[in-house]
Amino acid sequence: MLKYSLGIDISKKDFHACLSVINTCQEVNVKASRKFPNHTEGFRELCTWITKHRKESNIPLCITMEATGVYFEACALYLFKSGHKVSVVLPNKAKQYLKALGLKTKNDKIDASGLARMGAQQNLENWEPLDDFFYSLRALTRHHQSLQELKTNIKNQLHADMHSIYSSKAVIKQLKKLVATLDKQIEETAAAISKHISGNKEVAAKTDKIQQIKGIGIITIATVLAETNGFALFSSIPQLVSYAGYDVEENQSGSRKGKTRISKKGNSRIRRCLHLPAFNVVRYNMGDFRPFYERILSRHNQKMKAYVAVQKKLLVLIYTLWKKNEDFNPPAQTTEEEIFINEEMEPSFALARQSQINSPDERG
Structure with missing residues (x-):
């Protein structure tokens, strides 16, 4: 036996796990598969289940999961903190790999098995979580982007209503108020981003040097x-x-x-x-x-x-x-x-x- 490989197909509410082994002849055999709830208790059950079916603890284990929105992050972080090596692959990469296997049927159990095979046969990069500082910064920057996109949509709607043959003054008034509200929230979020960066002296110093490039904010x-x-x-x-x-x-x-x-x-x-x-x-x-x-x-x-x-x-x-x-x-x-x-x-x-x-x- 060469190594264990665990594939996880994850969604909002639950995830399917498939544990496989690959031997020296590069043959991949499924040992067990099971469905778990996507929360902390489910992660604990998963670790217990892995220990139960991983008979030879000295043989390395690799875990592969798909980057499904943000739903994979809690599970990946729990496994990482538990000392496991986790690899996270893009959905399109996993899809192409499963397609290359010639699989005609698609469900969560089959996807988990395919991810286990992918992790067993390929030398994937290990995933590492972001630093807490950058997790908070990411939440702020993504919120800022979402507000900008929402503002653009509302302004487009306002422009259409103002130039429509049958425009409504009440609708136009509300849309203008909504744009003003979004402008205020965008300004507040930008201020929060600046404050967060200034709270870390090393990051702030490096950021100031990059801002010397005129045109980048x-x-x-x-x-x-x-x-x-x-x-x-x-x-x-x-x-x-x-x-x-x-x-x-x-x-x-x-x-x-x-x-x-x-x-x-x-x-x-x-x-x-x-x-x-x-x-x-x-x-x-x-x-x-x-x-x-x-x-x-x-x-x-x-x-x-x-x-x-x-x-x-x-x-x-x-x-x-x-x-x-x-x-x-x-x-x-x-x-x-x-x-x-x-x-x-x-x-x-x-x-x-x-x-x-x-x-x-x-x-x-």
């Missing part, structure tokens, strides 16, 4: 830090680029060459928060962002592709300043990091060979 920096746990999980730029979904996908077969695009298989909140700052750094001619933008634009003749390249470059710059704890110094930015991002929209086979960290947040 505290909300953008806070969002990037919250979604990456202060870059604690990353040891290289390719890992971060892949996590944010900026890694390049090549579409080529034989003599046919399709379009080369970023994968977008990563944390969409990071890409969203860097959208406007990319415009700003080019507009304010910060560092060499404008020449870089113009170089990519002349090569591909697509403005948005050039701005996406700027987003990626900006993310790498934030990461570099954070890790090195340095001030923003434009002339000093031509480094190995710059070499890596110079060919933004070209295929990078080296990137594909790097260890990639799966983001538990591909929810749009």
Whole structure:
């Protein structure tokens, strides 16, 4: 026997667990499966159940679960604190793996078994929880984003009602009040984010250095830090680029060459928060962002592709300043990091060979 593998298919109310073993011949056999409630008592029952069926305690156990919204986090955290090695995979990655197995039927029990097989056969990255500071920061930044999205929807509705042939003054009045309320809540949330960051001297000092880049504000920096746990999980730029979904996908077969695009298989909140700052750094001619933008634009003749390249470059710059704890110094930015991002929209086979960290947040 080589190792035990536990697959967990989790939902809001409960989760299915499947315990399998893989032997030296790479054969995977199911030992037991069971359904548990998705709360603390269920997690305790799961640990007892694992101990009961894990006959050889000296043989390693790997646990694999799907990143199902936020419903997986409590279980993953409990297992992590219990000393287990947990891997969390993106839903699309798990789906493609199960599809490759040729399974025609789909239910929670089968999904759990498939995740157990996936964990047994693949060397997945271990999941680690965020620091408490960044969990709180993430709650604030995500709430701020939700308020912004809600405000945009209400303003669109207000615009439509104001220009409708049969508009209602009562509806327009209420919508205007709702927009004013949302503006106030957005302002209060932004203030809470600033206060939370200033409460940690080390984070505040590093954030102030990153804010020297004109065009990038505290909300953008806070969002990037919250979604990456202060870059604690990353040891290289390719890992971060892949996590944010900026890694390049090549579409080529034989003599046919399709379009080369970023994968977008990563944390969409990071890409969203860097959208406007990319415009700003080019507009304010910060560092060499404008020449870089113009170089990519002349090569591909697509403005948005050039701005996406700027987003990626900006993310790498934030990461570099954070890790090195340095001030923003434009002339000093031509480094190995710059070499890596110079060919933004070209295929990078080296990137594909790097260890990639799966983001538990591909929810749009």
